[in-house]
Amino acid sequence: MTTPRTARRAVTAVAVALLAIGTAGAAGVAPAAAAEPQWHKGIPPLATPWTAQVGPRNALPEYPRPQLVRGRWQNLNGVWEFGRAAVDQAPPVGQPLGERVLVPYPIESALSGIQRHEDRMFYRRAFTVPAGWRVGSGQRLMLHFGAVDYDAKVWVNGTRVAxxxxxxxxxxxxxxxxxxxxGPQELIVWAEDLTDATGQPIGKQRRVxxxxxFYQGSSGIWRTVWMEPVADSSITGLVTTPDLAASxxxxxxxxxxxxxxxxxxxAKAGGRVVGTVTGAAGTELVVPVPRAELWSPDHPYLYDLEVTLLRGRTAVDTVTSYFGMREIGKKPGADGKLRIALNGKILFNLATLDQGFWPDGLNTAPTDAGLKFDxxxxxxxxxxxxxxxxxVEPDRWYYWxxxxxxxxxxxxxxxNTGPIPExxxxxxxxxxHELVREHRSWTSIVAWVPFNEGWGEWDREATGRIADDVRKQDPSRLVNAHSGVNCCNSHGDSGRxxxxxxxxxxxPASPAPDATRVSIDGEHGGFGLRTSNHMWFGDGQAYEMEPDSATLTRKYVENQRAVITSARSCxxxxxxxxQITDVEGELNGFWTYDRQVAKMDLRQVRAVNREIIARADGSAGNVPQPGPGxxxxxxxxxxxxxxTAEDAAGDHDATLVGGPGYVDAHRGQGVALNGSGQFIxxxxxxxxxxxxYTASAWVRLDKADGAFQTIVSQDGASVSDFFLQYSGADQRFAMSFAGVRALGPAKPETGRWYHLTGVRDSVRGELRLYVDGELAGRTGACLPQAAPTGNTVIGRGRYGGNPVDYLDGAVDQVHLYDRALSATEIKDLYASGQ
Structure with a gap:
């Protein structure tokens, strides 16, 4: 029989008292030929503190589904036969395979004992049915696979069952x-994993x-395989959603x-019944939880849950589970900006990027203790x-x-990073949608993220539709349509x-929220440190490498304090x-890839992190209003x-540098600059x-290619405080900060005079560009700027401490304002010809 996707039931995690249940599961009976050859653990490039603990009798023995628990089960993890397979090869029914693999570790991992990639493979083992259960007993025997990467076929006693x-x-x-x-039963699994040779979802996996x-791929069985006897009529899944308003x-x-x-x-709290409900199977029931004790990161309180399926008054199936009472949502802060709220109170979410890779088990943590460690x-x-x-992790990760x-x-x-093939x-x-369905009852999950940095995106409208579909499937959580929408392969903001x-x-990143969406920094940081004898390749890189732990810690603390500014201002x-650990060639973790060495002073890390959560909650109020100017x-x-370069409004007379000359310009004379060392x-x-502030000028470009040209700027210590410029990267006019541009709509013509006005508006947290009196572009720029340190200049910028982006053209009628001009004033200025 084939099991359709919709028949898959959530595999989940459980209360601490149930963690020992896994020890009741038998290891299973090995095939007759299992004694020769033997399984041998491989040697990983790096060993974790748990590598030595893994063996045939200790291959993830814990109960794998803690949100739907039954007392009787049998673990099939352990040593299986293994062999390379060909396309459409018949299953090796009754035929021993020549190698031994430790399930459930992916075959590329050292813990599997294979430690190489195969596009296709067979697994084979014998098993006996759970003690006390027999064929024809009126019960059913369920076989569960936590995950097999990527395509799988399963045979039992020569019959294909899935x-x-x-x-x-x-x-x-x-x-x-x-x-x-x-007697013994025969189980055979065929798996095919072509990884990045197809359009399949692979995450960070690559064949090489x-x-x-991107990291070493993980193929084949990589989560627990197990069996359980169930009643003919049985519970297959629990969908739980806390409703705080209804208690x-x-x-x-x-x-x-x-x-x-x-x-x-x-529902029970500490063994005490708090709520009971009875109703039809398969329908939504409401379990009372009066005066609910709410779940939060500082108080992760969990209730126990017992669910019984009844025929009349007779119990035919009983499972245990748990749940937390919590609600994720959005609400405006004291500054009026929309923010994330947990249980109706604004709570800043401070996280790391967690890849979930291991040097000994790759996709699979070596032990449950290792899984919990991160x-x-x-x-x-x-x-x-x-x-x-x-x-996506095994269910016990979400339990923890x-x-x-x-x-x-x-x-x-x-x-893959390019558009997914049609x-x-x-x-x-x-x-x-299967990911959402299987994980919809975890208390800890508060947001779904369909796309990252545009990887796989094929159409912005399709991305928006997909976000809407996830929202319809689970309206109880946030949907982050595209993390890193400003980056890489993104097709742009769908608005969904x-x-x-x-x-x-x-x-950190500093996007501003809008009327319906909160804003977050989805990734930042990436400071790195080399740690001898704890690097996968013996070397690696990060976004910025540091010389020692003290410097790394200082850079982290400084960078994180900027998060407070981004939260308060933006x-x-x-x-x-x-990220949480190094991974292969990435050396930007708090911990080395082997989880052996902490690379920062974790006391300082904790102190600044707690400071952020306490202070970055929007309680600071609105940004101070600037003076009238x-x-x-x-x-x-x-x-x-x-x-002349005299200041007609004040006492900041200018000097022509590098020998530019006066020419007939837009109104009277202006200054011609040659694009190479000349400026004012x-x-x-x-x-x-x-x-x-506002900067305004008339400008004529003599060239408009891929080179940047600055009309007006002000020198900062290393980078100009702002640029009123021609952006060569976009081939459009722009009002810019480093990395942030309010862009005009089209490429300008050479030889034509344009009136440009750039506005910095700190109240709205944005830059605006006006071309010929009309609003041409705007962008968020909410972070406060430092006090000025360098001269205002006309005809060049500064970047990396060096003069750059000289204007090749002419400039005229330059105005500087100590306030944000209104749209009406800018239109009037343009009309005046000044």
Whole structure:
């Protein structure tokens, strides 16, 4: 039989008291030929503290589905037979395979014992049915696969019982009808994983690591394989959604052959019953939770849940679970900007980027203690959130996030970085919705992230539609349509979802929220440090390498304090630092890839992180209003450039540098500049960049190619405070800060005079560009600027401490203002010809 995707039921995690259940599972009976050859653990390039603990009797023995628990189960992890497979090769029924692999570690990993890639493979083992269960008992035997990457086929006793496509979701198989009456049963799995040779969702996996941001792939079985006997009518899944307004839990018990049966649900707190409900199976029930104790990162309180399927008064199936009472949403802060709220209170989400890779197990953590370690470090370092980056973890990872108290931003694993081929797009969307379906009851997950930096995006409108579809599927969480919408392969902002998400290295990013969407820094940081004998390739890189731990810590603290500024001035609701551990060639972790060495002073890390959460909540109020400035359209400085560089409005007379000359210009005379070393220096910082200001000029370009040209700027210590410029990268006029541009609509013509006005508006947190009196472009620029340090100049900029971007053309009628001119004033200035 084939198990359709919709038959897959959520595999989830459980209360701490149930963690020991896994020890009751038998290891299974090895095939007759298992004694020869033997399994041997490989040697990983780096060993974690848990590598030595892994062996045939300790291959992830814990109960794998803690949100839907039954007492009887049997773990099939351990040593299996293994062999390379060919396309359409018949299953090796009754035929021993020549190698041994430790399941559930991907075959490329050292822990698997194979430690190489195969496009196609067979797994084979024998098993016996759980003790006390027998064929014909009226019960069913379910076989569960946590995940197989990527395409899978399964045979039991020579009968094909399932096919499945998708490397990050699980599947369940009723194998009852394929079982023999007694004795050992044969289980064979075929898997195919072509990784980045197809359009399949792969996350960061590649067949060959690029020693950069992509890593060694993981193929085959990589999560726990297990069995459980169930009643003929049974519970297959629990969908739980807390409803704080109603002081209740909304619960649907999904069943098989449950028509006409009823469900009884009992919620408990510390063994005390707090709410009970009974209703029809498969319908939404409301479990009362009066005076609910709310779940939060500082108080991750979890209720126990017992659900029984009844035929009349007779219980036919019982499962245990748990839930947390929490609500994620949006609300305006004291500054009026929309922000993320947990349980109705604004809470800044401070996270790391968590890739979920391991040097010994690759996609699979070596042990449950290792799986917990990364999340525990988040808590110990003062974070309250984690972004699970384009990977989906085993259910126990989300259990630990629930138990420890971490807000999870869950990514969908990306396909290749280019547009997903049309033939694979429906598959991507199907796997995305399966991700949401399987994980919709985790307390810790607060946001879904369909796309990262445009990887796989094929159309901006399609991205918006996909975000809407996820929202319809799960209206109880935030939807972040595209993390890093400002970056890389992004097709631009679709305007959909609940989040505006920018990436900036080293950052932090500072997008502003709008009327319906909060804003976050989706990735920033990336400071690195080499740690001898703890590097995957013996070397690596980061966005900025530091010489020692003290410098790395200082850079982190300084960078994180800037998050507070971004939160207060711009209104970001979250910041995500790259990253929790080194990964292969990336050396920008708090910990080395082997989790052996902490690279920063974690006490300082915790202190600044807690400071951010306490201070970056929008309680600071609105940005201070700038002063009114000097009235009128003359400005604080005015350079008519009619045969002289004198300031006609003040005392900042300018000097011509490099020998430019006066020429007939837009109105009277102007100054011609040759694009190479010629500019006009006002001799002072005319504009107070810590407040609002405006710069205006008439300009004629003599060339308009890929080179930048600056009309007016003011020198900063290393980079100009602002640029009124021609952007060669865009071949349009712009009002810019470094990395931020308000762009004009079209490429300018050479030889034509244009009137340009650039406005810095700190109240609205933006830059605006006007061309010939009309608004041409605007962009968010909400971070406060420092006080001026260098001269205002005409005809060049500064970048990296050097003079750059000389104007090749002519300039006339330069005005500088100590306020943000209004649109009407700019139109009047243009009309005046000045």
């Amino acid at each position: 096919t499945h496509r998708g490397g990050y979701d699980g599947f369940d198989i009723d194998v009852t009808d394929a079982l023999r009456g007694t 690591s690029d020693r950069g941001i 209740a839990l909304r619960l649907t018990a999904e069943t098989v052959r449950g028509d006409g049966l009823t469900v009884r649900a009992v 999340l525990q470090q988040h808590k110990d370092m003062g974070f309250n959130a984690v972004r699970k980056h384009i990977k 996030a629930d138990k420890l108290g971490l807000l999870v931003w869950q990514d969908m694993p990306a396909a 033939a694979w797009r429906a598959q991507f969307e199907a796997e995305l 979802g609940d989040v505006i998400d920018h990436h900036q290295y080293l950052g 209104g970001i609701s979250a910041a995500i630092y790259t 000097t009235p009128g359209l003359t400005g604080v400085a005015f350079y008519p450039l009619d045969g 220096d006002t001799g002072a910082p005319v504009l107070n960049t810590a407040s609002d």
